[in-house]
Each structure stands twice: as C-alpha cells, then as structure tokens.
Amino acid sequence: MNKHKFELTKRYILFIVSLLFSALGVAITKKGELGVSPISSVANVMSFQFSQLSLGSWLIIWNCVLILGQILLLRKKYQWIQLLQVPLSFLFGWFTDFGTWMLSLFEPNHYLLRLGLVLAGTIVLGFGISLAVIADVIMNSGEAFVKAISDTIHKEFGNVKIAFDISCVVLAVILSFLFFHTLVGTREGTVIAALCTGFVVKFFNGLLRKPVEKLLIAKTKE
Template sequence: MDKKITIPGEVSFVAGLLLVSIAISLMVIAGFGISTISSLPYVLSCIVKQISFGLWNPIFQIGLLLVLVAITRRFKSGYIISIVLSLLFGMILDFFMNALSGLPTEFWERILYFVSGYLIMCLAIALMVGSKIPLMIIDTFLNDLTIFFHVTYRRIKTLFDIICVVLSVIFSIVFLDQLVGVGIGTVILAFITGIGVHGLSTILSKVIIIKPWSSKLGEMVK
C-alpha cells in the first residue's frame, strides 16, 4: 500500500479558502444562482453597490456571530480567528471576482463555469473541514446552535438555508425588481453539494492525511 501524504491543516484550510473563492466567483459569472449561504451577501452587494460582494461576506458573518453570542451568551477564543478568516475570505473573493470578471459568457461557457465551480467548491469544503482548525463563522454558527438547541445539524442547516433564500428573494424583488443570486443552480447545489463533498472527502482520505501544525487550534472552538 502506498504511503499517504501528510498535509498541514493550516495549508489545507488556506487552499480551501482560495478554492472556494474561485468557485463562488465562477458561479456568479455563470448566472444560474449561487449557494444559499452566499446568496444573501451577493444580493446585498447588488443593492448597496458601494460595498463589494467580498466585503459583504464578513459583514454578514460577523452579524451571525453577534447573533450566536447573544443566544448562547458565550464567546470562544476561536471566534477571533474566525473573524480574521472571514475578513481574509472577503479580500480573496473580491480579488477573484475582479480577476475572472473578463471571462466570456456564452451559454455553454456559463454551464462549464457552474459545473467547474461546483466541483471546486466541493473540494474546497472537503479541505477546509478536514483541516480540523477553527472554521469560518458560518460553520461555527451552525455547529454551536446545533449543540445549544440539542437538535440535528441537518435541521439547523435546512432552516438557515431556507431563511437565506427567502431573504435573498425578498430583497431582490423589493429593491432590484428582479431575482438576483437565486436560481435553478441554487436549488441544484442544495441537493448535490453534500454528496460531492462526501465523495471528495472519501477520495482525499485515501491519499492524504490532514494534521494541523498546532494542536491548540482545534481546541479553541470547543
């Protein structure tokens, strides 16, 4: 049996952060709708154009963190890292949104962008989750609420997705007079992203081992 390659969790997470930024940018260009989590920040960026899509993401995530702290009445040291990561993600997302903005947009090319974005996003999530270091605020928000309310993760995630989509649709229609960020692609992603992440995680586990350099990072979110 071939020896597995060990990759530091910190490297895995950063790679995932870069890849998910590329994936979201490709899906925006494709125009078929983006993931439920990204839809609301994207709609807000279309309404308030002075604030970029990338910047709306940390604003949205920090808002979620404030809600989480208000509900649980607990602030973990790992939240500080999550805030820094959300700001970094926003900057990276803006970079790729600008870098890829000149891509051609024929129909078949848009389909290619969407499919590529989906595969890249699944790989990115697999790398980030496998890193075992403090996750993005959205992940922390969902995980901590699951523990606090003693319900399944799927129930919290489903409710969160529904709220994001409903708000995105309402804001789009009220402020933009058209549907923005939410489309058939959003529905498709809701059904197949989990499958794709699980499949790629299984494949990765056969060839690599992800282990953080710092054992303290994983403890900061507990």
C-alpha cells in the same frame, strides 16, 4: 517546534488553502449569473443593490453578522478561539474578490456555458469545503452559526443546516423583490449548488482524507 505545533501549523495552512478554493468556487459560480450557494445568496443580492461594495466585502459583512450571532446565542459557552473566524472571513472575502477579478474578462454569453460555470464552481467549492473538513481546526462562520443554533435548541445539526440554507435563500429572495421587484442574484444556480455541494464534499472527502492526513502528520521529534 514540537510535533503538535508543527502539525497544527500545517492544518491551519490547509484551512487557508481551503478558503482560497471555496472563495474561487463562489466567484466561478457567480460568473455564471444563475445564483450562488445558499449561504452566499444574501451577500450576492446585497452586492447588486449596493454595488459600491464588492461581493467579497459583503461576504465579510455577512460572515461577521454570523459570528456575532454565535456570540449572542452561546454567550458564556462561546469559545473565544472561534474569533479566528473574523480574520479568516476577511481572507475569504478577499479571495472571492480575487477570483472575481481573475474572471472579469470572461463573458459567458450562452446559457449552457453559464450553467457549466455553476457546476464547475460547485465542484471547486465542494473541494474547498472538503479540505476545510480534513484540516479540522476551526469551523467557518456559517457552519459554526448552525452549530450554535443546534446546540442552543438541541436539534440535529443536519436538520438545522437545511433550515438555515433555506432561510438564507428565502431572505435573499425577499431582499431581491424588495430592492428590484423581481428575482435577482438567486436562481437555479442556487438550487444546483444547494443540492450538489454535499455530494461533492463527500466525494472529495473520501478521495483525499487518507493521503492528506498522512501529509499532515508531523515528522518532527518531540
């Protein structure tokens, strides 16, 4: 295996590890029962209404919808390597269900404990996202969908990302009131995750980028 392939393999392994941590972050946040991150909020509401499918299964469906959206937006400009998002979305869903199973016997009864789970989940999620950024091999479906919109309408990625997150929360709230006539699955935890995840990612990115990049640099000969 040459140097480039060896390094690329390690980057994809790191990306899979990042999916595990991100999924565990979502599972921990959900256990707090105060809402999940904006991008997962629609799937979370759907998992309450149609409980035959797990949160992980709904996340797989949601991510596949976002992948289809990328294809429809970009058309001929779509890079087919991005279809790797499909199996990676399945991994993310399975990892989320694994995290939910791990926490199934733990019942947080106190509000402060539930709030602590939201904060802990947000930190774990941010750690996972930072690893994905460092891996730098493929975008997750949410970020790739935002980029597809950004490239199509020629607007700054950051502004489109904010609009997308808000749209996810609004859609989750609409679905919640449509199904339950009250707010379910989207609460203050969603706001906390939306406000704090970016700062957590920035912190871990600054802390980990240099040492992890050193590990990723292949040692094999050409």
